[in-house]
Amino acid sequence: MKVAMLVAVVALAGCQQSTEEVADETNATLAVSGTDEVAACITRGVAYFKEIGSYPTLKSAPNKGRSADEVATERCNRSSMAFGK
Numbered sequence: 001m002k003v004a005m006l007v008a009v010v011a012l013a014g015c016q017q018s019t020e021e022v023a024d025e026t027n028a029t030l031a032v033s034g035t036d037e038v039a040a041c042i043t044r045g046v047a048y049f050k051e052i053g054s055y056p057t058l059k060s061a062p063n064k065g066r067s068a069d070e071v072a073t074e075r076c077n078r079s080s081m082a083f084g085k
Contacts, residue, residue, distance in 0.1 A: 037080040044083035045072030 049055040049068035056068055063071050075082035 034080070038076050041076035041080045041083055042069075042072045045076060048072075048083050 046055065046069060049058065049072065054060065054068060058064055058066050058068055058071060072083070
């Protein structure tokens with residue numbers, strides 16, 4: 001009986017470590033995914049500014065005279081949906 005309990009404790013300890021490792025991998029994946037989403041948003045933002053003829057420098061308020069790349073980056077860092085999906 002003691003051997004069976006020891007095996008169960010060791011197995012549970014192994015599961016706990018495995019769960020922590022999975023959580024770390026998941027968080028790392030989410031961080032990379034978030035970075036990819038921001039980069040894609042910036043690309044969409046720059047394309048939008050080019051489409052409306054406001055690239056490389058924005059031509060209308062509130063960001064008149066600012067770099068389109070800079071504004072797209074700021075907006076996308078706030079929300080990766082700033083220029084749609």
